[in-house]
Amino acid sequence: MTTYGYARCSTDENKQDINRQKRELKALGCVDEKNIYWEYESGTKIERIELNRLLNQVKAGDTIVTTEVSRITRSTKQLCEIIEMAKEKNLKLVIGGFIVDCTKGQLDAMTDGMLKMMGVFAEMERNMISERVKSGMANAAAKGKVIGRPSTTVDSLPSSFIKHYPKYRNKEINKTELARICNVSRQSVHKYIHIYERDI
Missing domain, CATH: 3.40.50.1390 (Resolvase, N-terminal catalytic domain)
Structure with missing residues (x-):
């Protein structure tokens, strides 16, 4: 067990x-x-x-x-x-x-x-949060503010990813292991790899 x-x-x-x-x-x-x-x-x-x-x-x-x-x-x-x-x-x-x-x-x-x-x-709480976020975004947009996350660039990639990326490239570790080492999601690592390989 x-x-x-x-x-x-x-x-x-x-x-x-x-x-x-x-x-x-x-x-x-x-x-x-x-x-x-x-x-x-x-x-x-x-x-x-x-x-x-x-x-x-x-x-x-x-x-x-x-x-x-x-x-x-x-x-x-x-x-x-x-x-x-x-x-x-x-x-x-x-x-x-x-x-x-x-x-x-x-x-x-x-x-x-x-x-x-x-x-x-839990579901009701999530729906209430979603409603507040939508209301806040609409209010910000009405005031002319830019909505959304800033785009990720090579310069803003986590240092842990930059440090361990060579191990991934040399096939010493896979994408899931790289995500665990960097303490990020697999989806984030996939995005980081795309950005890093595009700009190097």
Whole structure:
């Protein structure tokens, strides 16, 4: 029986620090960092590379730890699917201080209802954030401000990427390993490689 952790942030490594979640996952029982799956993706996105890798990796009796429901998903529908998968695979879910034990293939009605309510609130919170962002962008645009992130250039690439890129180019490490070394998402590394190889 193995304990796995899952950490997620919505925005890239320059905006949010995912290491806090990793520390909390270790405190919750996922002490082996190699068993922590993490990524920078929206919680509403269904096809998340690292989450799917984790869900394909777990076996009967294993435990999945996450700091809160919104880290694993902000979709009530997907949460229900994960609960059903946990029942089918006889998993235990640890969501912060909330333990969902499906190791016997069943879940009591109270726990099931509480978990789904947490999912509804996570989705509602995400929708409220989205509405505030859209309102803020519309207000900024009305004032003539430029909207959007500044474009990434070679000069703004993380120093860790510049340092370890030669290992990737020499095929000593692959793209996923480069992402983990640089503590960024695989998608970010893909973008960095494109920018770096275009301009060197």
